[in-house]
Amino acid sequence: MRLSSRHLLGIDGLSREEIALILDTAESLAEVGTRDIKKVPTLRGKTVVNFFVEPSTRTRSSFELAEKRLSADTINFSASTSSFTKGETLIDTLRTLEAMAPHFVVIRHSQPGSPHFLARHSASSIINAGDGAHEHPTQALLDAYTIRKHKGRLEGLRVAIVGDILHSRVARSNIMLLKTMGAEVVLCGPPTLLPHSIELFGCEVAYRAEQAIEGADVVMALRIQRERMTAGYFPSLREYAQLYALTPERVRTAASDVIVMHPGPMNRGVEISGPVADGTESVILEQVTNGIAVRMAVLYLLAGEAGREETTA
Ligand code: CP
Numbered sequence: 179m180r181l182s183s184r185h186l187l188g189i190d191g192l193s194r195e196e197i198a199l200i201l202d203t204a205e206s207l208a209e210v211g212t213r214d215i216k217k218v219p220t221l222r223g224k225t226v227v228n229f230f231v232e233p234s235t236r237t238r239s240s241f242e243l244a245e246k247r248l249s250a251d252t253i254n255f256s257a258s259t260s261s262f263t264k265g266e267t268l269i270d271t272l273r274t275l276e277a278m279a280p281h282f283v284v285i286r287h288s289q290p291g292s293p294h295f296l297a298r299h300s301a302s303s304i305i306n307a308g309d310g311a312h313e314h315p316t317q318a319l320l321d322a323y324t325i326r327k328h329k330g331r332l333e334g335l336r337v338a339i340v341g342d343i344l345h346s347r348v349a350r351s352n353i354m355l356l357k358t359m360g361a362e363v364v365l366c367g368p369p370t371l372l373p374h375s376i377e378l379f380g381c382e383v384a385y386r387a388e389q390a391i392e393g394a395d396v397v398m399a400l401r402i403q404r405e406r407m408t409a410g411y412f413p414s415l416r417e418y419a420q421l422y423a424l425t426p427e428r429v430r431t432a433a434s435d436v437i438v439m440h441p442g443p444m445n446r447g448v449e450i451s452g453p454v455a456d457g458t459e460s461v462i463l464e465q466v467t468n469g470i471a472v473r474m475a476v477l478y479l480l481a482g483e484a485g486r487e488e489t490t491a
Contacts, residue, residue: 181479185297185304188313189354197355201323203475204468210247211470220478221250224281229271230307231257231287236442236466237307237316241284244473253280272296282477285309303480311345311403317441318351320472322359324465325396328437333360338390338432340366340422341400341449344373344411348441349400353379366390367400367422370411387422392431398439399424399450415448424450429459437461 179199183191192200210218226245230238238254245252257263262271268287275283284305285293290312297304308314326332337356343349343365356363357380364382365372366389376383384390391397402418412418429438438450438459446452455462 180482184480186315186476186480187293187297187304187306189315189318189351194358197359200319200475200479201326203479204323204471207474207478208471216247217249219249221248221481224250224481226250226252226282226284227275227280228252228254229283229285231262232308234286236469237286240469241307241473244470244477248474248477268292269299272300276300305476308347312347313351314347315351316473316476317348318355320465320469321352321439322355323468323472324461328461329395332356335361335395336393337361337396337398338364338366338394339398339400340387340390340424342371342402343367343400344371345403346400353381364390368412387428388431391428394432394436396437396439397424397429397432401443402445402448419448423448424454426453429454439465
C-alpha cells in the first residue's frame with residue numbers, strides 16, 4: 179500500500195486506505211519521540227523548505243521537528259523575512275527555491291489553491307500546511323490520529339464541530355476525512371458562520387450548541403477567525419460565547435467518555451471556556467504532540483513516492 183501522489187495538497191482526493199496508511203505509519207513513527215535520541219536517518223540528504231506566508235506556531239514548529247527527527251536538512255522562511263515584502267511573486271519565489279533543489283516545500287499561504295499552483299510548477303513534493311479557508315490536511319490527519327488513539331476507531335463516532343465553519347480550513351479537511359472514514363459529523367454555528375450550500379457537505383447541521391453537543395463522542399471547537407472576517411457576523415463576542423462556547427455545562431451533556439478538541443490557537447472565553455480547555459476531557463495539547471508523528475508519516479510516505487518517480491523517470 180502506498181500513496182497515489184508525491185504531493186499532499188488536501189484531504190480531498192485521499193482514499194480511506196491512504197488515510198489509514200498515514201495514521202498507521204504515524205503510530206509506528208511516534209515511537210521515535212519516546213527515545214533518548216529522537217532521530218532516525220530516513221530523510222538524510224533530503225532538503226525541506228518550510229515556506230510560511232501566514233503566521234503559525236504549531237504547524238510550523240511541528241513540521242520542523244518532524245523533519246529534524248527524520249534527519250532532513252531544513253530551511254525556514256516567512257513572508258516578513260523574505261523578498262515577499264519587496265513584491266516578489268509566488269511563482270518567482272518558487273523558481274528561486276527550485277534553484278536550490280529542495281525535495282519538499284511545506285507551504286502555508288492565505289490564498290486558497292496556492293499549494294496546487296506550486297505543485298503544477300514544481301519538481302519538489304508540495305505539502306499544504308493551510309491555504310486560506312480551503313484545506314489544512316495535516317491538521318485533519320492529526321485530529322483523526324488523536325481521536326483514533328482515544329476511541330480506537332473513527333467509524334460510527336458522532337463528532338460535533340462547533341464554531342466558525344465558514345472561514346475554517348480545519349473544518350473542511352476534517353469533514354472530508356471524518357466522512358470518508360465513516361464518522362457522523364454535525365456542524366454547528368450561527369447561520370452567518372456556516373457556508374452557503376452547507377447541505378453539500380452531507381452533514382447534520384445544528385444552530386444551537388446544545389443540540390450538536392448532546393451525546394457527541396468528540397466535540398471540536400473552532401476559532402473565531404477575526405482576521406478573515408470582512409463583515410459583522412454576530413453582534414458581539416460576548417453574545418457569541420453565550421450561545422456557542424464550549425462550557426462545562428454543555429460538555430456534560432456529551433457522551434461520558436467525550437474528548438474535547440481545538441486546533442489552536444484558542445480564543446479562551448469565546449469559543450471555549452478556560453475550565454473546558456484545561457479540563458480532563460481536553461486533548462488539545464495531545465493534538466500538538468501527535469502532530470509531530472503525523473507530519474513525520476506524511477514526509478516519510480511522500481519521500482517514498484518522490485523516490486519512485488525519480489527512479490522510474
Ligand atoms: N492549528 C494550527 O494550524 O495552528 P498554527 O496556526 O499555530 O499552526
